[in-house]
Amino acid sequence: ALWQWAKRRHSKKGKQWIKDRYWHNIRGNSWTFAAKFKKSNGKEDQLTLLKLASSFPFLQYTQIKGDMNPFDADCRLYFNKRMKSKMLVTLKGRKSLLYLWEKQGRKCPICGEPIDTHKAWNVMPTVQDGRKCNLLVHDECFKLSRKNNGNKK
Numbered sequence: 001a002l003w004q005w006a007k008r009r010h011s012k013k014g015k016q017w018i019k020d021r022y023w024h025n026i027r028g029n030s031w032t033f034a035a036k037f038k039k040s041n042g043k044e045d046q047l048t049l050l051k052l053a054s055s056f057p058f059l060q061y062t063q064i065k066g067d068m069n070p071f072d073a074d075c076r077l078y079f080n081k082r083m084k085s086k087m088l089v090t091l092k093g094r095k096s097l098l099y100l101w102e103k104q105g106r107k108c109p110i111c112g113e114p115i116d117t118h119k120a121w122n123v124m125p126t127v128q129d130g131r132k133c134n135l136l137v138h139d140e141c142f143k144l145s146r147k148n149n150g151n152k153k
Contacts, residue, residue: 002033059089077142080122087123097123100136110141 006018013021024046026032034046062082068075087093100123107114108121115121120139125132137145 073146076146077122077139080124080142084121084123096134097136100134104136108138108141109135110137110145113138 002022003018006022007015010018010021022033022035023031024034024036026034026046026048029052032048032052033050034048036044036046038044062085064082065078068078070079084097087097101115104115106116113119115136115138121136122139122142124135124137124142124145126135127133
């Protein structure tokens with residue numbers, strides 16, 4: 001589609017001229033669609049307008065285990081770990097985890113111990129004041145809270 005556009009835009013020019021004008025050699029790839037421009041300091045630079053599909057990492061979809069049920073209370077820990085791993089992959093997810101961590105003072109709201117890489121932790125969805133929110137808690141604290149909530153019912 002880009003080649004057709006370039007040929008239509010410069011119908012009186014040759015193929016080599018069109019290639020030299022719009023497609024540049026960037027990091028060994030001679031067919032990179034880019035624009036040349038001059039910076040304010042007078043140096044020439046290139047702006048890559050399109051990314052190659054090979055420049056994005058391939059993320060394998062992790063299937064849900066066959067015996068896990070999202071509506072079963074016993075499987076909540078599995079689905080919370082799964083949600084945590086999916087959140088760590090995306091930039092938006094990492095930002096929200098960092099925000100939760102800072103908001104909680106880098107501590108587990110249940111036990112008060114710091115949340116770090118030494119102990120396993122998870123995201124626990126809760127309801128506070130009628131609003132859904134997430135908390136970062138240790139795995140043991142999550143299991144205890146689930147156990148205590150189960151006894152109350």
